[in-house]
Amino acid sequence: MNNNKFKCLFLFLIILFLMGCAARNIKKQSDIDLKKLEERAKYLNTLSDVHARNYVQIYFELANAYMSSGRNEDAIAALTKGLRVNSWDYGNQYILAKLEIKKGFYQQASERLNFIIEHCNDPSLIDSTKALLSMEEFKNIKDQAVLRPNLHNYKLYILKFKGANPLIVTSIASRITQEFGLMVEIIEDEAIPSESDIRNKASNQNLSMQKQYNATILLDQILKIYKDKLSEKMTLGILGIIGSDIYAEDYNFLFGLAREQIGVISYARFFDNDLAWDIVIKRSVMQAFSSTGFILGIPRCTTATCARAYPHNLSEHDRKDDKLCMICLENLNKKYATTKTNKDQITESQQFNHSSESMHGAASTQSVISIVKRDNYE
Ligand SMILES: [Zn+2]
Numbered sequence: 001m002n003n004n005k006f007k008c009l010f011l012f013l014i015i016l017f018l019m020g021c022a023a024r025n026i027k028k029q030s031d032i033d034l035k036k037l038e039e040r041a042k043y044l045n046t047l048s049d050v051h052a053r054n055y056v057q058i059y060f061e062l063a064n065a066y067m068s069s070g071r072n073e074d075a076i077a078a079l080t081k082g083l084r085v086n087s088w089d090y091g092n093q094y095i096l097a098k099l100e101i102k103k104g105f106y107q108q109a110s111e112r113l114n115f116i117i118e119h120c121n122d123p124s125l126i127d128s129t130k131a132l133l134s135m136e137e138f139k140n141i142k143d144q145a146v147l148r149p150n151l152h153n154y155k156l157y158i159l160k161f162k163g164a165n166p167l168i169v170t171s172i173a174s175r176i177t178q179e180f181g182l183m184v185e186i187i188e189d190e191a192i193p194s195e196s197d198i199r200n201k202a203s204n205q206n207l208s209m210q211k212q213y214n215a216t217i218l219l220d221q222i223l224k225i226y227k228d229k230l231s232e233k234m235t236l237g238i239l240g241i242i243g244s245d246i247y248a249e250d251y252n253f254l255f256g257l258a259r260e261q262i263g264v265i266s267y268a269r270f271f272d273n274d275l276a277w278d279i280v281i282k283r284s285v286m287q288a289f290s291s292t293g294f295i296l297g298i299p300r301c302t303t304a305t306c307a308r309a310y311p312h313n314l315s316e317h318d319r320k321d322d323k324l325c326m327i328c329l330e331n332l333n334k335k336y337a338t339t340k341t342n343k344d345q346i347t348e349s350q351q352f353n354h355s356s357e358s359m360h361g362a363a364s365t366q367s368v369i370s371i372v373k374r375d376n377y378e
Pocket residue numbers: 301302303306307308309324325326327328329
């Protein structure tokens with residue numbers, strides 16, 4: 001071997017060695033970054049006053065880091081947590097759908113992609129979404145995808161009672177939009193819950209809140225304060241969210257109470273010592289789905305894994321999925337098909353009540369109540 005050849009070989013080996021070092025350093029750095037993101041997510045999940053934007057962003061960043069490391073299952077879990085708080089992030093809905101397709105979860109991917117098409121206004125994302133949906137694998141599940149309820153011109157209001165956690169309120173609003181196919185608007189002003197008939201819960205040591213509110217009175221309060229919103233033609237109802245404990249009549253406590261058009265849920269008992277936010281959010285969203293179903297007038301669900309099934313305790317609640325079952329989706333579709341007619345009837349009834357209010361004052365609240373069927377205690 002002459003001298004030049006030897007130099008070339010030596011140089012080549014040096015370059016190979018440096019490239020190997022660089023690759024190792026990049027891998028080491030990305031492992032460190034991933035670890036930092038995981039620690040941050042864990043930390044945010046235990047903070048009591050975490051902001052929704054921080055919470056969501058960390059899960060999306062974490063998902064991105066997992067995908068770069070080829071850890072797609074972890075990426076799916078992180079994206080799912082982020083989208084539980086902000087379903088309106090269509091870009092990440094699309095990314096999650098692509099990962100689901102890779103795993104062969106075509107049903108979930110199909111629902112997600114159809115959700116993007118129905119709600120998103122970005123033409124290029126809609127084009128990419130349609131391209132994915134044209135895959136052969138989606139043809140067999142097309143009928144099920146059609147089941148996804150859609151009544152986007154109609155609105156459900158979310159009312160935040162004073163002190164309710166914004167992260168929980170946002171998550172509920174976001175997931176109802178996605179699962180029920182409705183427009184959801186959070187009422188800007190907080191409501192101060194009525195303290196009539198309030199109980200003191202000094203005996204209950206697990207609850208940080210000492211006050212227990214009468215849920216029936218809260219429903220009447222919503223009816224009274226927001227009767228104008230309830231009589232809007234495209235409004236389906238109002239769901240109140242309170243962080244304090246609630247009760248009614250013979251019930252020591254309730255997770256929720258709802259009638260047609262109005263409901264209230266409490267997440268006070270969904271907390272536990274050091275319980276992570278994602279579990280509290282999941283429990284609250286499932287309760288909100290159940291009460292929203294009653295607000296819209298669909299019956300209680302008996303499918304054990306459905307978000308709307310009645311839980312006897314928190315461990316049963318946790319075993320459920322934060323999604324509606326096929327029976328609830330069918331009931332919702334039937335209800336939506338007749339909603340317009342029903343809304344016309346309700347609007348007429350409320351107009352009558354409003355006119356009688358001007359003559360009889362407070363008696364009108366009772367008249368409005370008479371249009372609803374019955375209370376659903378949960
Ligand atoms: Zn169901």
